[in-house]
Amino acid sequence: MSKKNKHNDHEEHNDESWLLPYSDLMTLLLALFIVLFGMSTVDAQKFQEMSEAFQSVLTGGSGVLDQNAMTSNSKTSNSDSELPKPSSDGLMTKKNELKRQExxxxxxxxxxxxxxxxxxxxxxxxxTKLxxxxxxxxISDKALFASGEAEVKPEARQLAKAISTMLQKFPDYEIIVSxxxxxxxxxxxEYPSNWDLSSVRALNFMKILLINTNLDPKKxxxxGYGEYHPVAGNDTAVGRAQNRRVEVSIIRKYADSSEQLGVTAAHE
Incomplete structure (x- = not known):
């Protein structure tokens, strides 16, 4: 009878021994599933954000990146709006005043x-023409040069000096001698062509103007235009005389771009 009891106690002990490792295993499995679930949840969120971002770029929608860009642009726009901006009316008024003074x-x-x-x-x-x-x-060529020559007449130097004295009051203007x-x-x-003659004449007269040290040579x-910008017909002596000339042009600083075309048109 006592042997039977001992046998029963031994069987009961064997039946309970598996609970400990089983509980440990279940705990580990539970922990593993929790970790896997947590990782899958984070990845899903990141995947969703990336999906929305790409959708925004490809379709023009408002994904996460688009929202961030909008927020950044909004901040930039707000910052820019705080900066003082010059008034277009003020700029136009200033330009008109400069043109009027000119x-x-x-x-x-x-x-x-x-x-x-x-x-x-x-x-x-x-x-003169404005x-x-x-x-x-x-300036007519006969007032400056002998026929077929480019050396400025001695008596014409006084004219060049007078013009240079008047020009020195406008030191910031571009001057073109043609x-x-x-x-x-x-x-x-000396002059194989009309190109050469016209170029040397313009250069020589400009050199006399620049004897005045108050003038800036950089301006x-x-x-030399040769015969290719006539102001009259070359079929008469009067017309040819009008075409033989030197022009000194003071270029406006505040003319509109369309008006600047008049510089070229004046020589055509």
Whole structure:
């Protein structure tokens, strides 16, 4: 009887021994599933965010990245809006004032030149013209040079000096000195073509202007146009005489870009 009891106690002990490792295993499995579940949840969220971001880029929707960009742009716009912006009306008013002042200055220079021309009996050799792009002084070639030559006459140096004195009041303006001829061919050792003659004439007259050290050479340029920018027909002696000339152009600083085309048109 006692052996039987001992046997029963031994069986009961064997039946309970598996609970401990089983509980440990279940605990570990539970922990594993919790970790896996947590990882899968985070990845799903990240995947969803990435999916929305790509959808925003591809379809123009408002995903996470788009929202961030909108927030950043909004902050930037707000910052920019706090900065003072120049008034377009104010800029236009300032430009108009500068153009008005320039117009007055050039008109005053033209009047001074016209007075000098009249007082010195040069009305047949010089004239001035003010338009939307420049103030142009046109000088007949016979007032400056001998026929077929480019050396400035001694008596014409006084004219160049007078013009340079007037120009020094406008130190910030670009000055273009251009030479022109008629269409009669020239072929000499010194001047093989009208191109050469017109270029050297413009250069020589500019050099005399720049004897005045108050003028800035950086503002000056000399151009030879030859026979290709006539102002009159070359079929008469009068027309050819008008085409043989030197022009001194004071270029406006505040003319509109469309008006600047007048600089080229004036020589065509």
């Amino acid at each position: 117009q007055e200055n050039l008109e005053a220079l033209k009047k001074q030149l016209d007075t000098y021309i009249k007082n010195n009996g040069l009305t047949d050799d010089l004239e 338009n939307q792009s420049q103030l142009m002084i046109t 030479g022109h001829t008629d269409n009669v061919p020239i072929s000499t050792y 000056f340029s000399a151009i």
